[in-house]
Amino acid sequence: MSLPKPELQLLIAAPRGFCAGVDRAIKIVELAIERFGPPVYVRHEIVHNRFVVDRLRGLGAVFVQELDEVPDGRPVVFSAHGVPKVVPAAAQARGLDYLDATCPLVSKVHRQAERLIEAGRHILFIGHDGHPEVIGTFGQVPPGTMTLIESIEDVALLEPADPGNLSFLTQTTLSVDDTAQIVEALQVRFPAILAPRSEDICYATSNRQAAVKTIASHCERMLVIGAPNSSNSLRLAEVAERSGAPARLIQRAADIDWDWLGTPRIVGLTAGASAPEILVREVVEALAERFEVTEEIGEHEPERMTFKLPRELVA
Structure with a gap:
């Protein structure tokens, strides 16, 4: 018994x-396979989930790290995390059909970054070094115009050339509480820092x-x-x-x-x-x-x- x-x-x-961005990204890969037939290439994991990636691989998606792994004449999808500007530019130069599955909320941060740089601001970007979203966002603006901030300790070490002309943006997937503490530290140290119009954390x-x-x-x-x-x-x-x-x-x-x-x-x-x-x-x-x-x-x-x-x- x-x-x-x-x-x-x-x-x-x-x-x-x-979330809606992940749902959209997966749907883009599925529809691309229906439209173009397999294989459809995807630069990096479309989203960070092995089960999802393996299922799409079974449908005919081929996941690659770099664009030069995509053969001529086959479509390529960019992941939900976003890519530097040089990636779609390289795809266009090769005549590749590409689909951008970047989450629209990440794209919103990209556009904010471009506008801030055009306005002459230096951006302090709160995020995690090496994350694809951070790499993609840094790739929207000229080198040296954005500085990565990972912690409150980083705020204390900052020595900006023009402290009165700063702005900040954030990765969309951060801890709400941790980010609030970092933002508070930035605003205390640099009272004139420009905040985004709306919350970047999605x-x-x-x-x-x-x-x-x-x-x-x-x-x-x-x-x-x-x-x-x-x-x-x-x-x-x-x-x-x-x-x-x-x-x-x-x-x-x-x-x-x-x-x-x-x-x-x-x-x-x-x-x-x-x-x-x-x-x-x-x-x-x-x-x-x-x-x-x-x-x-x-x-x-x-x-x-x-x-x-x-x-x-x-x-």
Whole structure:
């Protein structure tokens, strides 16, 4: 006779998972494969999620690191994180058909950067060194016109040539709380610094972090579904930890560390903006094999943001 499973209350954050920019980027690859036939080349991972990338690869997408890996005559898609200006320029020079899947909220930051440089401002860009979005944004403006800020400590070390002519922008997938602290430090040190007209951190990043804060204080453990190179997913795990819930980032149910999880009574679950809902259900099913699970979805306002697809794919 088998022993009864321990009871587990599973608090599932809402909103979670795919955002409008990720949804659009994936749809662009799918439609490009339908329109042009396979293979369709994609420069870098379209979004930071192995499951999504593997599924698209199965449909006929070929993921490459650089444009010179794309053969002549085949279409190429640029990832949701954005690319430096030299990339589409190189595609045009080779006569390649290309589709830009850059999230429109990232493109908005690109346009802001261009306008600030045209106005003669030096930009302090808050972000993570080496992240594709940061590389893409720096690639919109001439070298030397933008400085990367990763921490409050970086603010203290700044020695700008013209302290009265500064502006700041931010990566769209940062920690809301950390970024607010860095912005405050910048404004204290440089009172004349020009802020963006609206928040650069995207609605999906902010909403998912707020949803985690809502449930984390009630949880003994928190599972965050997302890739280790996904900035917004890493931030969700950090937010959970700061809210009192020990958190682990997992890519799939197979990554759950059952020894670490133990036999808690309440566990929180969320997913980064690049993680599909099918992976959430996979984790729920894995938990249900070991626990008597009761699911509770966090209260939230539905996200209704949508972004238009490129005209060449819907004509």
